[in-house]
Amino acid sequence: KTQLTANVNNWGPYYIARAKAVLDGTWSTANTWDGMAEGMVVMAPFTNMPADVAALATKTAESIRSGDLHPFTGPIRNQAGDVVVPAGAVADDGMLAGMKFYVEGVDDKLPE
Numbered sequence: 001k002t003q004l005t006a007n008v009n010n011w012g013p014y015y016i017a018r019a020k021a022v023l024d025g026t027w028s029t030a031n032t033w034d035g036m037a038e039g040m041v042v043m044a045p046f047t048n049m050p051a052d053v054a055a056l057a058t059k060t061a062e063s064i065r066s067g068d069l070h071p072f073t074g075p076i077r078n079q080a081g082d083v084v085v086p087a088g089a090v091a092d093d094g095m096l097a098g099m100k101f102y103v104e105g106v107d108d109k110l111p112e
Helices: 012-024 051-066 092-099
Strands: 008-009 041-042 084-085
Touching: none
Parallel strands: none
Antiparallel strands: 008 041
């Protein structure tokens, strides 16, 4: 049991852009769902794994950034093995924002 890597939320450029918008009078309220393609989400180094696994992780991250792979494409199962996102479907933002389950293979319990 170990953590191989993690995602890093890089909010700096977003906050700078929003502050500039406030100062120049163009700010408006909006939801933000930027991800890897925009650089808001980046991966920590892939150093705690064998080289072949790191190469696969790098390739996968590149596929997500390019839009060739959506990380929340089904089938996705919860810990009980129930399908929560069918094969070929993509979890929408509402589901992701309200997700109150771990996926199959996660060895932990949700906090109460």
